[in-house]
Amino acid sequence: xxxxxxxxxxxxxxxxxxxxxxxxxxxxxxxxxxxxxxxxxxxxxxxxxxxxxxxxxxxxxxxxxxxxxxxxxxxxxxxxxxxxxxxxxxxxxxxxxxxxxxxxxxxxxxxxxxxx
Numbered sequence: 834x835x836x837x838x839x840x841x842x843x844x845x846x847x848x849x850x851x852x853x854x855x856x857x858x859x860x861x862x863x864x865x866x867x868x869x870x871x872x873x874x875x876x877x878x879x880x881x882x883x884x885x886x887x888x889x890x891x892x893x894x895x896x897x898x899x900x901x902x903x904x905x906x907x908x909x910x911x912x913x914x915x916x917x918x919x920x921x922x923x924x925x926x927x928x929x930x931x932x933x934x935x936x937x938x939x940x941x942x943x944x945x946x947x948x949x
Contacts, residue, residue, distance in 0.1 A: 859879050859880070859881055860879070860880040860881065861877040861878060861879055861880060862877065862878055862880055863875045863876070863877045863878075864876065864877075864878065864886045864890075864901065865901065865903070866889075866890040866892070866899035866900060866901055867899055867900065867901075867902070867903045867906045868892035868894075868895060868897040868898065868899040868906055868907070868909075869897050869906050869907065869908060869909045870892070870894070870895050870897060870909075871906075872892050872894045872895060872899070873903075874890065874892055874893055874894075874899060876890060886901075888900065888901065889907060897909050897910070898910070
């Protein structure tokens, strides 16, 4: 059985309901953004902040970048496949470099004294 003190539909820390108790909202304006998939989003910005809205906005539906020009939205980001550590090493070193490093390491191991 529920306690008789609880107000139904509220929670601890909930603020007042309705604009009358909170005061008036700051003046705002909306800007339309379109992504490469044709989704439109209209975030609102404060008029009093004195800053211009950003050129690019992330589309909340697909996550692609969205721009203010509906006819020319930003291109979708390129997704490169996952690269292993070896793939990054091969970008920096040639096969000849790898052979030289391996030969040097093997020579160092062969010259070590084994203590049993």
